Amino acid sequence: MRKERFVIGQVLGHCRVLAKIGEGGMGVVYRAHDEVLHRDVALKVVKKDARLDSSAGQNLLLEARASSSLAHPNICTIHEVGETDGELYIVMEFIEGKSLHDMIGDTGLPPESVLRYGVQIASALSRAHDRGIVHRDLKAANIVITSDGLVKVLDFGLARRVRGPVLDGATRSFETAQDSSTLSGTVSYMPPEVLRGEAVDYRSDLWALGVVLYEAASGRLPFEGRTGFEIGSAIMHQQPKPLGPPVPPGLWATIQRCLAKEPSQRYQRASEVQAALETVQSAAIVSADSGPDRNIGPRTTVLHGVRHVRVKRGDFLLLVGTTKGAFFLRSNAQCSRWEVGGPYFHGHAVYAMAYDGRGGQHRIWASTHSYWGTLLRSSDDFGKSWTNPREAPIRFPADSGVCLKNIWQITPGPPDEPSVLYCGVEPAALFETRDSGETWSLVRGLFDHPHRPRWMPGNGGLALHTILLDPSEKQRIYVAISAGGVYRTEDGGCTWTAQNRGIRVVFMPGKFPEFGQCVHKIAMHPSRPGRLFLQNHWGLYRSDNRAEDWTDIANEVPSDFGFALVMHPKNPECAYIIPVESDEFRCACEGRLRVYRTRNAGASWEPLTRGLPQKGAYETVLRDAMTADSLDPVGIYFGTRSGQLFGSRDEGKSWQKLLEGLPAIVCVKTAFVEDASAGSAVTLPRASVAATVRSKSGATTKSRRTRIKKR
Amino acid sequence: MPVTFHIPGPLRQFTGGHSKVEIERSPTTLADALSALWSLHPGLRDRIANELGQVREHINIFIGDTDVRYTGGMTSPIQAGSEISIVPAISGG
Numbered sequence: 095m096r097k098e099r100f101v102i103g104q105v106l107g108h109c110r111v112l113a114k115i116g117e118g119g120m121g122v123v124y125r126a127h128d129e130v131l132h133r134d135v136a137l138k139v140v141k142k143d144a145r146l147d148s149s150a151g152q153n154l155l156l157e158a159r160a161s162s163s164l165a166h167p168n169i170c171t172i173h174e175v176g177e178t179d180g181e182l183y184i185v186m187e188f189i190e191g192k193s194l195h196d197m198i199g200d201t202g203l204p205p206e207s208v209l210r211y212g213v214q215i216a217s218a219l220s221r222a223h224d225r226g227i228v229h230r231d232l233k234a235a236n237i238v239i240t241s242d243g244l245v246k247v248l249d250f251g252l253a254r255r256v257r258g259p260v261l262d263g264a265t266r267s268f269e270t271a272q273d274s275s276t277l278s279g280t281v282s283y284m285p286p287e288v289l290r291g292e293a294v295d296y297r298s299d300l301w302a303l304g305v306v307l308y309e310a311a312s313g314r315l316p317f318e319g320r321t322g323f324e325i326g327s328a329i330m331h332q333q334p335k336p337l338g339p340p341v342p343p344g345l346w347a348t349i350q351r352c353l354a355k356e357p358s359q360r361y362q363r364a365s366e367v368q369a370a371l372e373t374v375q376s377a378a379i380v381s382a383d384s385g386p387d388r389n390i391g392p393r394t395t396v397l398h399g400v401r402h403v404r405v406k407r408g409d410f411l412l413l414v415g416t417t418k419g420a421f422f423l424r425s426n427a428q429c430s431r432w433e434v435g436g437p438y439f440h441g442h443a444v445y446a447m448a449y450d451g452r453g454g455q456h457r458i459w460a461s462t463h464s465y466w467g468t469l470l471r472s473s474d475d476f477g478k479s480w481t482n483p484r485e486a487p488i489r490f491p492a493d494s495g496v497c498l499k500n501i502w503q504i505t506p507g508p509p510d511e512p513s514v515l516y517c518g519v520e521p522a523a524l525f526e527t528r529d530s531g532e533t534w535s536l537v538r539g540l541f542d543h544p545h546r547p548r549w550m551p552g553n554g555g556l557a558l559h560t561i562l563l564d565p566s567e568k569q570r571i572y573v574a575i576s577a578g579g580v581y582r583t584e585d586g587g588c589t590w591t592a593q594n595r596g597i598r599v600v601f602m603p604g605k606f607p608e609f610g611q612c613v614h615k616i617a618m619h620p621s622r623p624g625r626l627f628l629q630n631h632w633g634l635y636r637s638d639n640r641a642e643d644w645t646d647i648a649n650e651v652p653s654d655f656g657f658a659l660v661m662h663p664k665n666p667e668c669a670y671i672i673p674v675e676s677d678e679f680r681c682a683c684e685g686r687l688r689v690y691r692t693r694n695a696g697a698s699w700e701p702l703t704r705g706l707p708q709k710g711a712y713e714t715v716l717r718d719a720m721t722a723d724s725l726d727p728v729g730i731y732f733g734t735r736s737g738q739l740f741g742s743r744d745e746g747k748s749w750q751k752l753l754e755g756l757p758a759i760v761c762v763k764t765a766f767v768e769d770a771s772a773g774s775a776v777t778l779p780r781a782s783v784a785a786t787v788r789s790k791s792g793a794t795t796k797s798r799r800t801r802i803k804k805r
Numbered sequence: 806m807p808v809t810f811h812i813p814g815p816l817r818q819f820t821g822g823h824s825k826v827e828i829e830r831s832p833t834t835l836a837d838a839l840s841a842l843w844s845l846h847p848g849l850r851d852r853i854a855n856e857l858g859q860v861r862e863h864i865n866i867f868i869g870d871t872d873v874r875y876t877g878g879m880t881s882p883i884q885a886g887s888e889i890s891i892v893p894a895i896s897g898g
Contacts, residue, residue, distance in 0.1 A: 344856075465863045465893045466815065466852040484819070484848035489856045497855035 105129070107176065109137055109185055125188060128173075135173060136189070140182040158184055161227060161250045168218035170238075170248045189246045194310060195234035202313035205340055209375040211237070212307050212345075214245035216368035219303060222250050223296040223364055230294065232302035233283045234309055281322045281329075282315045286355050289326050297357040300367060304352025304360075308334060311341045316353060330355075336533040339485075343533065344374035347491030350535050359538055359588060366493060373492030403435035405456075405476045405767055410723065412731055412752075413458065414739060415444035415761030420460050422477055423739070423752065432752055438477055446517070446718070448504040449765030453512030456767060459531075461501030461517075468498050470517065472531060488517055488525050488534045494541065496521050503718070505561040508568055518558035522549055522575045526587065539588045540573070540581065545609050549578035552612050552631070559717060560616050564623045564640075572626070572641060577612035580628070580641055593641035600632050600677075615659040615717045619666035627669045627696070629659040629717075634671065636696045647696025652683040658720035662728055662745070667695045670702075670722070670730055670746060672715040681712035689730070691746050705749035706740065713738070716760050723764040733759025806886035808838055812849075813891055819848030835866065836879040838889060853891060863894040 104111050109126040115136070116123040126137040155175055162172035174185040194211065197203065203211075215237060222229060229236075229250050238246045285301035288294055308316040316334035319325040334353060337346045348370045354360045361367045403424040405411065412423040412432075419437030438444075442462040450457045458473045460480075470487050471480045490496050500520040507514025513530040524537040540546075549556055557576055564570035569586040572593070579594040592609035599611050612631035619625050628635040628644060634654045635644040648654035653673040662668035671690050675683045682688065687706040690699040707713075713734040720732035731741045737756035742749045807827040812820050820826055826845060832838035843850040854860055858879075866873045867890040873881045883889075 465861065467855065467861060482818075484851070486851040486856075489851075492856065495857070497857050497859070 106137065106178065106183060107174065107185070109135060111137065126185070128185070134188040136186045138184040138186065140184070155182055158182075161222075164222055164225060164227065164250055166218055166221040168214045168245045168247055169221065169250055170246045172250075187246075189238050189240060189248075191238045191240040191244075191246070193235050194237040194239055194245075194306070197239060198234060198310055198313055200313045202309070202311050205311065205342055205345060206375075208307060208310045208341075209345060209371050210243065211239065211245050211310065212303070212371045213368055213375060215247060215303060215306065216364050216371060218245070218247040218250075219296075219299050219364035220368055223299070228294065228296050229299050229302070231280070231283075232299055232306065233280065234306050237306065281325045282317060284326070284329065285357070286330050287357060289330060295357070296364070297360050297362065300352050300360050300364060301357075303364070303367060304349050307345070307349045307352065308337070311345065311349070312337055316349075333528070336527075336529050336535070338529070338533050342374055343485070343487075343489055344492040345371070346533060347535055348374065348493065351491070351493075351538055354538065354588075356588060359542070361493075370491065370493035400438060400440075400477070401435050402478055403433045403476060407767060409767045410725070411449065411476075411765040411767060412739070412741075413447040413449060413460075413761070413763040413765060414733060414753075414756065414759060415447045415460065415718075415763075416733075416737070416757035416759050417443045418757035420444040420447060421753075421756065434753065435477055438480070439471075443500075443760070445760050446501050446504045447761050447763050448506060448515075449763060450506045450512075450515070451765070451768065452506060452509055455512070458765070459504045459515075461504065463500050468500055470501055470504070470531065470534075487531060488519065490523070491536055494536070496523075499555060500557065502557045502559040503561050505563065508563060508565075516561045516563075516571075518561050518573060520555045520557035521551075522546070522556045522558040522578055524558055524561065524573055524587070537587045539583065540590050543581070543590055545578065545592060548610065549575060550610065552576040560613075562616060562618045562626070564618070565620050566623050570623075570640070572616060572618070574613040574616045574628075576614060577610060577631070579609045579611035579613055580616060581609075582641055593637075594644070595642065596644035596646070597628065597630055597635055598633050598646075614657045617659050617661045617669065619661050620663070622666040625666055625695075627659055627661060629656050629671060631655065632677065634696070645696075647692070649696065649698055651690055651699050652688075655680075656715075657717040658715045658732060659717075660720050660722045660730065663722055663724050664726075664728065665693070668693045669696070670720065671699075672720060672732065674714060680714050682714070685710050685712050687711040687713050687734075689732070689742075689746055689749075702742075702746040702749070704747060705742075705751075718761045719759050721762045721764050724766060729764075731762050731764065733762045735759065808832055808883055808885070808887045808889065810838070810842055811888065811890040813893060815893075816849055816852055816891070819852070820846050831885060832883045834879065834883060835868065835873055835877075835881040835889070838883050838887075839879075865892045865894050866890070867892065 102111055102113060108130045109128050112125045112127055114122060115125045121138050121140040124137040126135050128135050158172060158175040162175060170189060171187040172184060176183055227250055231249060236248045238248060283302045283305045285298045288298060305316055317325055317328035317332060319328050348367065351361055352367060403422045405424055410425040414421040418441055419439045421434060421436035424433045439462045442464040444460050444462055446461040448459045450459060456474060460471050462469050462471060467486060469483060473480045488501060489498055498519055501517050502520060503518035505516045513528055515527050515531060517525045519525060523541050525534045526537055527534045558573050559576060560574040562572040569584055571583050571587060573581050579592055581590045582593045583590045594609055594611050597611045598605050599607060602610060613628060614631055615629045617627045624638060624640045626637045626641055632655050634648040636647045637644045651673050653675055655676055656671050656673045658672045660670050669692055673683055673690060674680045686708045689702040691702055692699045713736055715732050715734055723729040728745045729741060729743045730746050733739045735758045737754060737759060738751055739753040740749050741752045807829050810826040812824055812826060817824060826842060828838055828841045830841060832841055853864055860866060868881055868887055
């Protein structure tokens with residue numbers, strides 16, 4: 095056994111050593127009594143063999159002295175630093191309590207406690223950072239909670255000059271340097287920039303704070319592995335598993351931002367983290383599950399008095415969102431008619447709907463907007479019951495300073511990631527879920543974009559209304575914002591660039607700004623994802639180079655003002671628009687309801703009018719109120735603000751009114767209900783609406799055997 | 806005396822169907838009273854208030870017959886026995 099440098103009863107300075115209370119990689123800690131000031135203190139003596147480099151001893155002394163200036167209720171006070179017989183010693187506040195590490199347990203702490211401790215830790219970091227001191231070894235073992243709930247952060251500034259990854263706790267972290275668990279435990283708090291060997295700054299402490307909060311909230315570390323290498327790999331490449339209830343979304347959002355891989359994407363100050371946690375804390379309750387009557391209130395709502403459609407495999411659905419509720423139209427070839435279900439969400443505006451058949455599910459998503467806020471809901475039984483979340487699943491984090499007004503777009507993620515979805519919302523922002531909608535997080539890379547403060551609301555508000563995922567490159571996503579323009583990410587949402595070169599604006603002095611365009615809709619062809627079409631607030635454009643440049647293609651159209659735009663799902667040369675007369679008179683040109691189609695990528699456009707009213711039809715078709723199906727031949731559908739729903743099953747040659755008398759239509763989507771678990775179209779009933787055939791291009795498509803009949 | 810909240814019909818799904826909710830503890834401000842209401846019936850919070858803790862734009866809250874907009878909003882004083890009504894505003898389209 096190594097001989098102790100100090101023995102019980104010995105006096106060092108004016109402190110009498112009372113007992114050894116611990117030993118770490120850097121030194122031995124004693125309980126001592128200050129015989130001048132009559133108080134107990136912790137006395138840390140740094141080991142001579144503590145792997146300090148040649149100059150580190152002096153630096154450590156200087157830093158310990160700097161740290162001693164950190165008078166803060168949540169920082170363990172350093173009373174005195176000195177040197178005796180070539181050994182450094184530090185006299186610090188003696189704290190009685192338990193380490194946060196010991197308190198957390200297997201399931202974590204209640205959210206109220208996490209917030210209460212988190213605010214204090216952030217406050218301590220804020221003070222230190224303001225003094226230019228970075229902790230560098232913040233971890234649950236370095237945080238002590240006193241019996242009255244006061245947080246004390248230990249070891250400020252003491253870790254900096256110790257070589258290698260094994261850093262020591264001063265008074266409560268007593269593992270030995272040789273203990274591999276210590277190594278793993280410390281690596282778990284290291285940010286990616288440390289693992290990359292890059293410069294460290296105060297934002298590294300904010301990463302560690304995120305790890306501590308995650309650990310405290312869940313009882314587990316966000317990045318785990320059996321070895322330090324595995325942990326490091328997880329830190330570099332993986333996202334932490336989302337934290338759902340009882341962890342409040344605001345707390346989870348705060349943690350996520352602390353754990354951004356790039357320091358620039360994190361909070362930039364500890365005071366920001368503190369403010370975010372305080373805002374979550376100040377919410378009247380921290381969790382929907384924390385009330386005593388937490389079982390009161392439905393998780394799902396069964397809608398009574400609503401006519402439901404009876405959906406079978408092979409059926410085709412139109413999902414119609416209106417300003418006063420949603421409707422389903424089911425096509426049944428056997429009956430040769432449309433069956434109508436609804437209204438769902440009576441009186442609520444439904445601006446976004448989507449069908450998600452990935453992973454064997456048959457889920458319909460809808461956003462609802464009313465007096466009572468905006469909610470995202472889903473149904474797995476074609477509308478018979480809907481989720482009715484107690485807590486709004488999409489909500490801006492507490493520190494954002496904004497609140498959700500509406501959800502404009504719901505976009506399922508890649509086919510092989512059925513738990514991933516995106517939502518575009520107002521005010522303009524993108525939300526993402528990776529657990530099938532249980533928890534949603536704000537895509538901070540876009541929200542924190544320096545352009546965002548200069549985006550301007552259009553007539554419909556400042557909305558992110560379109561999300562396009564590139565099927566050839568999973569990390570590439572396009573969004574369209576009115577009025578902000580087109581933005582693209584190449585790294586899955588971490589960073590975004592404005593992609594508006596060539597798109598004109600008419601409401602700003604400069605006609606071709608970098609951003610700020612009022613883009614009404616963009617569309618991409620899945621077989622040629624580098625090609626996009628764009629309907630602007632005045633202007634019709636195409637890009638063939640992933641939105642690097644846009645070319646005006648408003649050739650032979652009565653107006654280049656409009657909202658709706660869809661692409662032919664099989665022909666990348668073909669797109670459909672419905673022009674409106676002008677910004678001031680947003681109605682079909684000359685009172686003639688005409689769909690325009692190009693079959694040569696915009697070189698020319700042809701009107702499609704057969705079956706559409708051509709006199710006194712002052713109709714408006716909004717940006718999400720037109721859609722195409724994937725059948726063969728392709729069907730095109732659109733709804734008007736006057737509540738009429740039109741459809742064409744022959745690619746636009748002829749049209750039929752499917753339904754009228756609806757509230758103003760704001761959203762039309764399609765769904766082909768096949769057995770997704772089989773991975774292809776199912777064997778259909780004899781007279782079914784669709785059958786699987788091989789198209790000329792070789793793609794598997796569903797052919798249409800029957801024609802639509804007016805209901 | 807308890808403080809009583811009057812719950813509008815669309816929100817009674819979150820109060821077990823009850824049109825009145827009594828708060829036994831003694832809130833001193835509207836914020837205190839709402840906090841107690843959220844604790845009893847969590848589903849009400851996000852229907853009545855937004856993420857910033859503000860009462861939604863088209864919802865009015867009355868203490869007795871007085872709109873709290875004229876009595877200090879969230880800091881409006883609550884007396885023992887106060888009756889608080891949550892009422893959707895007149896708006897539409």
